[in-house]
Amino acid sequence: MSVPAAEAARADHDARWQRILDSVALRQPDRMPVALYATFWLARYGGISCRELMYDYGKCAELSERAILEFEPDAYSPMLFASACGPALETIGFKQLQWPGHGVGDNQPYQYLDREYMKADEYDEFIFDPTGFYLHTYLPRVASAFEGFEELPNFPGLHYMRLVSGIRPFGEPKVRAALDKVIKAADEVGRFGKHNADFNQRMASLGYPLTNGVTSVSPYDFIADYFRGARGMMTDLFRHKDKLLQALEKSTIWLLRQTVRQAQASGNSIVLIPIHWAPDNFMSDQQFRTFWWPPFRKMMLGMIDAGLVPMPLWEADCTKRLEIIRDVPAGKCIYWFERTDMVKAFEVLGDVVALRGNLSASLMTTGKPAEVDVEVRRLAEQVFHKGGKLILDAAFGVPDETPVENVRAMFQAARKYAG
Amino acid sequence: MNASTDEEKQLVEWLADMREEEALALANKMLLEQHVDPLRVLELCRNAMDIVGKRFQGGEYFLPELVLAGEMLDKIGALAKPLIQQAPGASPKKLGRVLIGTVHGDLHDIGKNIVTFMLDINGFEVRDIGIDVPVKTFIDEVASFKPAVLGLSGFLTLAFDSMKETIEAIEAAGLRGDLKIMIGGGQIDDAVRVYTGADAFGTTAIHAVSLCKDWLGVAA
Numbered sequence: 001m002s003v004p005a006a007e008a009a010r011a012d013h014d015a016r017w018q019r020i021l022d023s024v025a026l027r028q029p030d031r032m033p034v035a036l037y038a039t040f041w042l043a044r045y046g047g048i049s050c051r052e053l054m055y056d057y058g059k060c061a062e063l064s065e066r067a068i069l070e071f072e073p074d075a076y077s078p079m080l081f082a083s084a085c086g087p088a089l090e091t092i093g094f095k096q097l098q099w100p101g102h103g104v105g106d107n108q109p110y111q112y113l114d115r116e117y118m119k120a121d122e123y124d125e126f127i128f129d130p131t132g133f134y135l136h137t138y139l140p141r142v143a144s145a146f147e148g149f150e151e152l153p154n155f156p157g158l159h160y161m162r163l164v165s166g167i168r169p170f171g172e173p174k175v176r177a178a179l180d181k182v183i184k185a186a187d188e189v190g191r192f193g194k195h196n197a198d199f200n201q202r203m204a205s206l207g208y209p210l211t212n213g214v215t216s217v218s219p220y221d222f223i224a225d226y227f228r229g230a231r232g233m234m235t236d237l238f239r240h241k242d243k244l245l246q247a248l249e250k251s252t253i254w255l256l257r258q259t260v261r262q263a264q265a266s267g268n269s270i271v272l273i274p275i276h277w278a279p280d281n282f283m284s285d286q287q288f289r290t291f292w293w294p295p296f297r298k299m300m301l302g303m304i305d306a307g308l309v310p311m312p313l314w315e316a317d318c319t320k321r322l323e324i325i326r327d328v329p330a331g332k333c334i335y336w337f338e339r340t341d342m343v344k345a346f347e348v349l350g351d352v353v354a355l356r357g358n359l360s361a362s363l364m365t366t367g368k369p370a371e372v373d374v375e376v377r378r379l380a381e382q383v384f385h386k387g388g389k390l391i392l393d394a395a396f397g398v399p400d401e402t403p404v405e406n407v408r409a410m411f412q413a414a415r416k417y418a419g
Numbered sequence: 420m421n422a423s424t425d426e427e428k429q430l431v432e433w434l435a436d437m438r439e440e441e442a443l444a445l446a447n448k449m450l451l452e453q454h455v456d457p458l459r460v461l462e463l464c465r466n467a468m469d470i471v472g473k474r475f476q477g478g479e480y481f482l483p484e485l486v487l488a489g490e491m492l493d494k495i496g497a498l499a500k501p502l503i504q505q506a507p508g509a510s511p512k513k514l515g516r517v518l519i520g521t522v523h524g525d526l527h528d529i530g531k532n533i534v535t536f537m538l539d540i541n542g543f544e545v546r547d548i549g550i551d552v553p554v555k556t557f558i559d560e561v562a563s564f565k566p567a568v569l570g571l572s573g574f575l576t577l578a579f580d581s582m583k584e585t586i587e588a589i590e591a592a593g594l595r596g597d598l599k600i601m602i603g604g605g606q607i608d609d610a611v612r613v614y615t616g617a618d619a620f621g622t623t624a625i626h627a628v629s630l631c632k633d634w635l636g637v638a639a
Contacts, residue, residue, distance in 0.1 A: 098526065108577060111526050230529050234483035235490060238437055281623055283481050316605055317622075339605075361576050362610035399576040399606075 012207030016074040020209070020270070023354040023389035024309050026331045031419020032384045034411055035211050035356065036073035037397030038064075039082045040109040045404055049107050051100035054086030057195040064199065068208050071411045075211040076203065077272075077397060080196045088192045091185040093144025096226070109400055117142055118227035120236065123243040126227070127250055129156065138227075140178075145185045148178030212311060213266025216259040216303075219252045219295035221276045233277075237287060244291065252295040256302040263308050270309045270334065279316035285324075293324055304332045311336060311356070313396060322348040338395045342379055346388040354389040359410060364394050364402040369409035376413035384418050392418075427463055434467035435474070437484055439491055446495045450502060457499035464492055468540040475537070476625050482533060485624075489536050513544040515635040518560055519570035520552040522581035527574035530604055530624075534570060537624040543631060554581075554588045561594045568631050571617070573604045582615040590616075599634045603627060 019029040038045075043053040046063035053060050057080070064079040089099060089110075096117070099110035118126060118138065126133045132154060139146035151169050158166040169175055200210055217225070223244070224233035236244045263271050277283070278292055300310045311334040318325070318340045325335070326349055336356035337345050345355055359375055367375075376392065384390045392414050398407055426449065433442035446464075449455040471488045474480040517538050521531050528550045535547045546564050548556060561569060569589070571582045582602050589595055602617040603626070612620040621627045632638070 104526075105524070108524055109575070111575070113526070114529070231486055234486040237483045238439060238487050281481065283483060284479075287481070287483065360608065360610070361606040362579070362608045362614070365576055365579055366610050366614040401576050401580065 006205065009205060009207035013204055013209055016207070017209040019074050020211075020391065023391055024270075024331065024334060026351070026354070026389055028387070028389070032380060032414055032417075033074035033391045034071075034414045035075050035077070035391050035393045036068065036071055037077035037211065037393055038067060038079055039077075039397065040400040041398040041402055041407075042067060042079060042083060043107070044400065044402070049100065050109055050400075051086070051106040053083050054100060054110070055084070057084050057192070060084040061195060061199045065203070065206075068203060069206070071407065073208065073411070074391070075209050077211050078196065078200070078213075080199050081192075084195065085192065088185070088189045091145065091181075091188040093147075093181070093185075094142070095144065096142050112225070114225070114230050116229040116232045118232075120228070120232060120240055123240060123247055127243065127246050130250065130254065132156070142226075145181040146178055148172075148174035148176075151175050210268050212270040212272040213268030214259065214262045215272045215274065216255065216299075218273060218275055218278075218292070218312070219248045219255060219299060220292045221274075222251055222255060223247055224277050237283075237291065248291065248295045252299050256299050259299075259303060260306040260308065263303075264306070269307060270311050271303060272336075273310060273312045275312045275314050275318075278314060278318055278321055280318060280320040281316070285320065288321060289324065293321075297327065300328055300333065304329060309334060313356075314338060314340060315396065319344060325349075326352055328352065334391065336391075336393070342390070343382045346383045346386070346390075350383075350386075350388050354391060355383065356391040356393050358393070358395045360395050361399045364406050364410075365399050367406060369405050372406050372409035373413040373416075376410060377417045380414070380417035427459075430460075430463050431467045431470070434464060434488070434491055435470040437487055439487065442491060443494060447498065450498055457502040460495065460499050464495055465540070468492060472537060472540045476628075482529075485533055485536055514542040514637050515568065515631070516544045516546070516564060516566040517568045517570060517631055518546050518548065518557075518564050518566035519572065520548040520557065520560075521550040521572045521574075522578050522585055523551055523553050524581050525573045525575050525578045526550050527572075527604075530574065531570075531572035533624045534572070534603060534627045537628050538631060541628050541632070542637075554585050557585050558588055558592050558594065561589060561598065562592075566598065567635055568599045568601060570627060571600065571602045571615075573602070574606070576606055578604060578606075579611050579614060582611075582617065586616045599630075601627060601630050 019031065019033040022029040023033060040050050040053060042060065042063045043050045045067055046059070048059060060080050060083050068076050086099060089097060096113055097110045098104045098113060100106045100108060104111060122133065122137065135149050135152055140149050151172050151174050153166045153169050224230065228236060259271055263269065278288065283292065303310050309332065313336040315338045318337065322345060330352045334354045334356050335345070335349060337358050342355060342358050349355070359372065363371060363375055379390060379392065392410070394410070426445065430442060430445050430449065433445065446460060449460055450457060468488060471480060471484060475485055519531060519535055521528055531547065535545050538545045546560065548560055571585060573582060586600055589598070600617045601619045601621060602612060602615055603621045607620045607622060609620060619630050621630060
């Protein structure tokens with residue numbers, strides 16, 4: 001790239017990123033920003049299988065770049081990281097997902113397996129010594145590379161001569177084998193990470209910023225999705241209320257620490273937090289106020305204090321939660337809504353947070369470009385032009401089955417109706 | 420028959436109020452110590468589930484209460500059923516048959532399970548054929564079970580095409596006839612209903628129950 005071209009790309013990058021930052025700070029940007037969030041849609045876009053997308057770093061990068069250059073989004077999601085994770089999952093022996101070649105067909109996206117990964121009677125161990133619980137119990141349970149870690153010593157209590165004798169388990173065959181596998185997996189993840197970093201650097205040099213450097217999880221969803229499973233979590237609200245509250249309080253601390261550390265290392269202040277268990281239908285107002293919202297709010301405030309921008313993606317319809325989730329400092333967050341009516345969200349939250357979304361999945365996959373145009377126009381007129389700091393996107397990014405002409409229509413309409 | 424003794428009323432109340440420990444202890448005592456007719460205890464459980472269903476429909480209860488209620492019912496059922504000595508009398512008349520499953524390619528089942536539970540406690544005979552159900556299985560089950568209503572569930576956007584294929588195949592097999600088809604799931608709306616050719620859609624279990632009641636001419 002020539003020097004003037006590089007300078008122009010840098011200026012484009014900065015202008016795009018500024019649109020996002022202006023929206024966050026509740027300043028009107030020069031035009032309505034549009035984000036491109038894609039995962040397995042890239043397979044359709046490039047005419048390859050989901051399996052190829054997951055396993056071929058080069059192809060995934062090529063298609064991601066092609067899409068970004070075609071649509072010229074103001075920010076793009078970490079596409080490689082979300083898609084090309086097949087080799088990493090395989091070497092880790094990841095058990096919580098089914099992916100092409102591992103439980104689902106070559107043309108299907110990966111799917112999470114809702115299971116009880118921590119039993120109810122393991123709360124005490126989880127709360128007392130989370131690291132020990134991870135090493136001895138959780139990691140071998142969710143990823144086969146770690147099978148053998150059950151034999152590791154209990155680290156608290158290893159001191160002085162106990163430290164000397166206590167490290168013997170590292171020599172056990174099962175532990176050695178597990179360490180070998182984990183090192184191999186780490187090498188693969190290192191390659192994966194380098195592809196990601198190289199791609200992001202290249203996109204930055206071409207003028208395109210990332211929507212977010214890292215993702216995180218709310219404390220409630222963390223326990224529900226990754227430990228207790230849906231059924232276990234819902235019954236814990238009655239059977240193990242106090243232990244659940246303790247686990248939420250404790251995990252809030254380490255989730256916040258980890259999120260801040262990773263986000264700061266990524267150099268991107270925005271943190272995407274997909275939200276699974278907040279929807280109106282999933283729990284009562286009282287349950288939401290008791291279990292779900294306080295630890296998440298605490299986590300968001302911690303992130304804001306660290307200079308980060310929380311970007312929760314409120315899945316499904318969260319209309320009844322809007323008044324509650326208003327309780328955050330103004331100009332610090334992006335709230336991405338999936339099925340919550342965006343006009344209503346703007347009315348309740350427009351003076352507090354930037355908004356993102358939300359062309360419906362059905363419109364994107366089964367609608368016509370003209371219908372996409374009408375919906376973008378409605379959002380531009382009823383939200384952006386009324387002062388809403390809207391970052392246009394589909395409801396949870398571009399659905400995998402979306403015809404490419406509908407994605408084109410989304411970007412074209414955004415420029416047509418909002419700059 | 421409604422609960423008549425104080426103890427019976429107490430069991431219904433504790434079950435309906437999610438007081439699991441007390442309810443299970445009382446059910447245990449009634450069955451094992453007092454030798455109350457297990458069919459009577461199961462009837463009390465159904466009364467309690469009616470209340471739970473109404474509270475859910477009224478917006479007082481949500482998914483966690485339905486899941487816990489289902490588990491309490493299962494536990495009491497496991498205790499009561501082996502104690503039933505005589506053949507049960509005529510079981511309560513069911514309102515109609517509903518076949519339900521998650522379409523192929525989709526492994527999600529939380530929504531489907533809740534719909535199954537709500538239809539069951541509302542008096543429908545429900546056959547739940549699981550997740551990732553191939554088109555052919557739906558056809559075979561429609562042919563053999565002869566449901567009045569077919570419920571297709573799916574959480575992912577890939578389910579749109581799976582639902583469309585399933586419905587087209589049912590039509591091609593000559594099984595659509597009077598069969599009503601409802602679709603449901605996190606991404607489902609009227610545009611998806613039109614795309615798939617279903618008769619109706621819903622995004623909540625309450626909606627599924629009212630659709631089935633409407634179709635079968637049952638007063639809500």
